Amino acid sequence: MQLKTGIQRGVTLAVTALLGVQAGQNVLAEEKQWDFDSVLFTYMEGDSRVSDVSLRLEAVRSGETEEQLTLGLSVDALSGASPSGAIPTHTPQTVTTPSGNTNVYAAELPLNSFTDRRIAGQAAYLFPLGDQNRLNTGFTLSQEDDYRHAGVNASFSQDFFDRNTTISAGFGLSADSIDPVDGIPLALSNSDLGSTTTSAENKNVTDLLFGVTQILSPRSLVQLNYGYSSATGYLNDPYKIISQVNSNGVVQSNLYENRPDSRAGHNLYGAIKFDNQGDVTTFSYRYHSDDWDISSSTFDLRHRLSLGENGHYIEPHLRFYNQSAADFYRLQLPDSEAVPTHISADYRLAKFSAITLGFRYGIKGPWGNDWRINLEYYQQNPSDNTSDYIDQAGLDLNPGVSALIFSIGARF
């Protein structure tokens, strides 16, 4: 039996004086070791294009001090069709691509049908180094039918001024490999001829991140991040093609796209958060600029509104996005023009703006478990989607994409 210290004896006497002798009382308290978060996520594009059903699980183990282990797993089932890059036409045509069917109907946007499964895992470990600093390390792995990814990352954070200021610096490295079922197509070759090579291609990405978080008051904070990202290797989308058209705008052939084999870009991110007695407003702005000539701005506003003591809340969400086109982006290519080295008709590289409207409803219990339902609508609005070719009159060459995103999540 452990002997009581003098102070222990004093506290025991004080408790006895207050409450009398407490017979048979004991304490059974344990720190909860694991926290789990699970989300069922669905993403559905309009016009029955891409749909994604995803299940995501995350487990966080908190240690005695501040160390923390995070494990994540997600499984996705993707299916549907995405624009191939070929333009719609009034004349029916048939095209095949390495990924399987390309369905082309008169006056409709040519789409590539596909199905894919994705499984991804991640692990992260947070070490407290000293009282005011910590190291976060992690790795990520994912596997799709035609894509593999492996990455490592690490970041260091240091607190200053009573922990009111935190500065962090980190890096990420990833090595990906692209291996389409029917091989890698030969860039800029005629897609109708189906010329492919069989070997897989690789892509490497390096990210650097620097950030500052400043607590302004007990109820507000600002965050500023700068990121540099550099990708090298095979950056094409092996399923994307571009149409060559004659002087009337009739498709003559479709060529596989070709992008530069490197891309480097800068990101600047600023966010400000206000907590007004449980009603939290978050505004953020992100600026991106890269050597493909794409620059983009993202404005994001969320406001969490508490609904009474039981922890119910609603959170409307508004996001506005705007990007310029890549310098090698073309809607289509006149056949009178020499084929440039780099060219793509991928709608994601076009000039467009997009708006997201979202709504979250959450229920939070004092046990620390919380449930949330999220519904978002995304609408992309491309800037250039018409041409003055006779044969393309009345066609929408890039209708953009709209999507409905629904998720239900629980933390326990």
Next chain:
Amino acid sequence: MSYPDRKIQLRKHDGDWAAGFHAMASPCVALTSGVDKTQTRKIAKLITKEVWRIQDKYSRYDPQSTLSRINSRAGTPTRVDTETARLLDTAKQLYAASNRGFDITSGVLRKAWYFDGSDSLPEPAEVETLMHKVGWDKIQWQSPMLHLRSNMEIDFGGIGKEYAADAALERVRAQHQSPMLINLGGDICVSGPRQNQQPWLIGVENPGHPGTGNKVIELSSGALATSGTSHRFVRKNGMTYGHILDPRTGWPVVDAPLSVTVAAPTCSEAGMWATLAMLQGALAETFLRQESGRQHWVKR
């Protein structure tokens, strides 16, 4: 006096019932497990009756309270009731165990310190003057007779809330055997595990960074109490002065943790360890580890 804010609000909570109420300047809740709304209301009525009774009896604001009448008789010997005598015996033991750090006469220091986030520090002379009114050793206490020096006053702010939680649980347990939890502004005690033998899950907030780094404690029996500097501070010349005052100096404890949470068989004991640890400042963790023999969680 009438109390328009003395309401009990029942709400469904995780398939069980929660009764919210306000007491001792804090949001409070009583949780039941495996019983219906009517039973929960009965349990909550018993709990609040006891908590509000203790609050009224030892209120510093109500001139008619037992505490106010004791303080108004400073300078003359006063006979106190049994419950007050137990509180005073407790205060005496804690004063000794804490090497004079826990002192129920130190409330007057609040007249000099305003922890409003500003940079207004009191004049050292002002603190010095008030210190003449601080010190349990200046009091004559021989149960049931209390003799306060004139101008001195006492309050039970340091143990009142935890004592009320224990007392309320004791009272309601005599009549109801169903599982329950009492939370008086973060001072928590439970009657045992929940209906399905599962522990009660209690979140510990990270005071400096609300909503981040929260730990969850699974409590099956006993109690938890938390002492913290929360957001109450004064800042001057790069120094932050937290609101835990050291009665021995009249100044805030240097390098006090943001919060200390302790698990113990009773809420009163948990609260005593949490308060005593706070007074240790930078040595809070060492103190708890070497002296308390209780599980604890310290946030800095």
